[in-house]
Amino acid sequence: MSEVNRRGFLSRAWKFGVSAMAAAGAWTSWDALRPRLPAGFGSRIKTVAPEAVPENTVIEVPQARAYLTKIDGQVVALSEVCSHLGCRVPYCDSSGQFECPCHGSVFNRAGDFLSGPAPRGMDMYATEIVDGVVEINTEEFLTGAPPGTETIIEPPKGPSCTESSHG
Ligand code: FES
Numbered sequence: 602m603s604e605v606n607r608r609g610f611l612s613r614a615w616k617f618g619v620s621a622m623a624a625a626g627a628w629t630s631w632d633a634l635r636p637r638l639p640a641g642f643g644s645r646i647k648t649v650a651p652e653a654v655p656e657n658t659v660i661e662v663p664q665a666r667a668y669l670t671k672i673d674g675q676v677v678a679l680s681e682v683c684s685h686l687g688c689r690v691p692y693c694d695s696s697g698q699f700e701c702p703c704h705g706s707v708f709n710r711a712g713d714f715l716s717g718p719a720p721r722g723m724d725m726y727a728t729e730i731v732d733g734v735v736e737i738n739t740e741e742f743l744t745g746a747p748p749g750t751e752t753i754i755e756p757p758k759g760p761s762c763t764e765s766s767h768g
Contacts (some may be wrong), residue, residue: 665737678726679712685719693762713753721745
């Protein structure tokens with residue numbers, strides 16, 4: 602190999618090496634920083650038999666970031682992501698309502714908006730009974746009902762969780 606050819610080869614090899622390292626670095630950064638969703642999110646999540654979904658409370662399905670309950674005998678899947686600014690909304694067993702800890706929005710068991718800064722009720726996911734099991738379709742998102750919607754009328758069962766945690 603002549604001196605000129607050798608220099609050209611080394612120059613190209615060096616550039617290739619730098620490009621490969623840059624690509625590897627970019628991939629590592631993207632892989633480390635990309636948002637992680639729970640396993641199964643963004644698809645159909647198998648849950649429980651429809652008979653196991655309660656009429657007077659809710660069950661949480663963390664893989665779907667949702668709650669299941671029954672309204673007038675129908676299974677409903679409510680998104681646990683607050684329709685205000687996206688905090689996780691816990692269900693308060695003592696009041697029987699959803700109470701967002703971030704800015705105080707309150708929703709009834711059907712996800713109807715009751716109070717606070719949220720612009721609408723809780724968003725929902727489509728559900729389907731497949732082979733005797735409720736499946737939540739997290740790709741079929743249903744926007745929550747506007748304020749004033751009264752799917753059910755259920756006054757608080759007891760004390761609020763957010764009020765009792767503040768003394
Ligand atoms: S995020 Fe729930 S009330 Fe603001």
